[in-house]
Amino acid sequence: MNTIHRILIVVLILFTSCIDTKPQEVIINPQSFWGENPWQDIRKERINSLLPQALKVAEVDCWLVICRENNNDPIADHIGGENAGGTAAFLFFNDDNGFHSMVFSPSGEATALDDLNIHDEVVSVERGTSAVEMATNFIKEKNFATIAVNSSDSNAMADGLSFTQRTDLENLLMDYEGTLVSSTQLIYEWLSIKLPEEVEILRKAAQLTADWQIEAYKQVIPGQSTDADIAKFLKQKMAEYAVTDGWAPDQNPNVNSGPDRGHSHATDKIIMPGDVIQIDFGIKVYDQWVSDIQRFAYVLKDDETKAPDNIQYYWESGKAGNRAVLAAMKPGVKGVDVDRAQRVLMEAAKSEYVMWSTGHPVGYVAHDVGPNLGGSQASHVRPASEKQLKEGMTFAFDGFHSWKLEDGSLKTISVEEMAIVTKNAAEYLIEPQEELILIPSN
Known part of the structure; x- marks a missing residue:
């Protein structure tokens, strides 16, 4: 080996030793990661493919x-009314020619x-003319029964009609033989079912939610880290990916290494050896999707x-x-019977x-429209628990075991996953825990 070769080898060794072998931080570009928002197309598909059947099931001629x-x-x-300035009236109905x-x-x-x-049609209403009156004239013309x-005592999504709007509407239809009914059942039938495209979006969101929690647990330093520290880490992940909270920001995520606190914010409790840690995160x-x-x-x-x-x-x-x-979830089964499937096990497990x-x-919110x-x-079963599961419904559900701590307080493990009801059963959206x-203590 000549002198030049020796020099080249030395230079190569010095060069490679200077290379930073630490894993490089991945920078996320949220715009490219998420792509174009699909809501406009999905919303239109939901109106045209799911709403006609919802009208039929709810036995409604027209929805205003x-x-x-x-x-x-x-x-x-x-329904496309999020940018309303002046009052606008939206009508959805089936007739002999189909859905409109x-x-x-x-x-x-x-x-x-x-x-x-x-x-199908947007009618321009000139200033000084009532859109609602024009809509009621059309209702009379079509003779809808x-x-x-949107007046409901059980579903907030079906309760958007104000008192004065309702009064105005009733006055405009005073001499009309048609009947105003609540949209509760109609909106239930429509919103409780998710399109396959929506299920895939929920699947992606669920996977990120789970992955980030696993990553968060790797940040825990027993005796130093607090529940709030772990919550802050997850908030940073949300900001990095340009997503928002699945529910009230102050309580998302709920990180709890102590006794049960219910729906709560993460506190400054220090995480210690022997703690069971819960992260509830969305x-x-x-x-749009949660x-x-x-x-x-x-x-x-x-x-x-x-673990002991x-x-x-x-x-x-x-x-x-x-x-x-999960095994109990299938079309036609009532929500109360799904609940019963695990309560039997809980009793046997003490x-x-x-x-x-x-x-x-x-789906659209953490506690969405559909069967409970x-x-x-319970001493009485609420109506939502008597509802039957249907194909296309999506759920978050827990597997419970609760025990008493030394001070008499309770600690509960609630193994929460998400699932989609299929034609004959149900399946997890992502791999369950x-x-x-x-977490090692040192």
Whole structure:
């Protein structure tokens, strides 16, 4: 080997030793990661493919929604009325020629609404003319027998009609033989079902929610980290990916390494060896769809290499309850009966009483429209728990095991996953948590 070769080898060794071998931080570009918001197309598809059947099931001839500026109807975003300034009236109906959507919109907004290409017809309403009156004249012309309006005592999404709007509407239809009915059932039938495209979005959101929780647990330094520290880490992940909170920001995520606190904010409690940690976390993606996932961890004590037998038993009991719930979920089964599937296991496993329902619909909000999975241990069953599951419904649901701590307070493992009801059963949106996450104490 000549001198030049030796020099080159030395230079190469020096060069490679200077290379930073640390893993490079991945910078996320939210715009490219998420792509274009699909809501406009999905909303139109939901109106045209799901709403006609919802009208039929609810036995409604026509659905009238009134939208306005500043204090809008909560359903506005689902029908294209989110930008209403002046009062606009939206009509949806079936007749002998099929399904139709029609809007009476103030002239200053009608062009932009028509450009969205959501509705069959957008009628421009000149200043000084009432859009609602024009809509009621059309209702009389079509001779609709039942007109659904957004007044409900059980569903906030179906309760957007104000008292004065209702009074005005009743006066305009005073001599008309048609009947105003609540849109509660109609909106239930429509919103509780999710399109396959929406399920895929929820699947992506659920996976991120779970992955970030696993990442958050890796940040825990027992004796130093607080519950609030872990919550802050997850907030940073949300900001990095440009997503928002799945529910009230102050309580999302709920990180709790102490006794049960229910729906709560993360506190400054220091995470210690022997703690069971709960993270209850949800994100909203595309400003429309929401996830709700929980992940659990145990902080090992100095002399431990695995969770103590009692903690492992609690974990396995909660997981078994969750799996029993999934097995019970199928079209035609009532929510109360899904709840009962795990309560039997909880009793056999000697769990303490858990007041929470087993599960709830999830989609546009964390507690969405649809059957409640609860009530089997209650003195009375609420109507939502008597509803039957249908294909296309999405749920978040828990597997419970609760026990008493030394001070008499309760601690509950609630193995929460998300699932979609299929034609004959139900399936998880993502891989469920199988093992309790173990955090070393040093």
